[in-house]
Amino acid sequence: AQSVTQLDSQVPVFEEAPVELRCNYSSSVSVYLFWYVQYPNQGLQLLLKYLSGSTLVESINGFEAEFNKSQTSFHLRKPSVHISDTAEYFCAVSDRDYKLSFGAGTTVTVRA
C-alpha cells in the first residue's frame, strides 16, 4: 500500500515569488508520482508526472518536480507564480496499476 503526506495545508505567496509544495510518500514497491491541480468547483487536471527516467519533470506552465528516491519525496516548485496559479494542489502516488492514493492537498493562494 502507498500513502502520501503533503506537509503544508496552506501556502500563501506573493505574485512573482517562488513557491515550493512538499510531498513525501511511502511505498513498499516502485511507484509512479503525480501532481494534480484543482481549480474551484472543477475536477483535477494533471500537472506533471514521474514514471521513470529523469528525476526532474517539468510542466508546460513553469512547474517542475523532482523525484528523490532516497528521501521519498516529490516536491513541486515554481520560480515565479501568477495570480492564476491560485488553486488546490494534490500529490498522488500509484503502483504500476495506476490506482491513485492522494495526499490531503495544499491550498496555494497567490496575492498581488
Add this chain to the structure above:
Amino acid sequence: GAVVSQHPSRVICKSGTSVKIECRSLDFQATTMFWYRQFPKQSLMLMATSNEGSKATYEQGVEKDKFLINHASLTLSTLTVTSAHPEDSSFYICSARVDRYQPQHFGDGTRLSIL
C-alpha cells in the same frame, strides 16, 4: 485528447430522491472508471473502481446498495445515489483510463446538494 465529461455539474434535490451522475470518456475508450468523493477542504476518497462489463469494486466503508455503479460501455459509467440524504451531499468526481498502464483523466465533478 483524453477528455472526460461529467454530467450534471450541479444538482440540488430533496431528501429521499435518487440521483444519477454520468461520466463519459469523449475521445477514448475507458476500460476502467473510478468514482471519488471529496468533502470540503479535503482530498479525494476513492469510492469504487468500475471495469466495463463487470461489477464495480467498492472500497471499504462504501455502501454498494447506496451508491449504484454501472459501466455498461467503454465510454460511459453512471453513479446513482439512491434515497439520498443530506449527509450524501458532497462533490463527486469520476476519472477514466484506457487501461492499467495509462494514467487517469478526471471529469469536472458533480456538486450534489441534498435538502
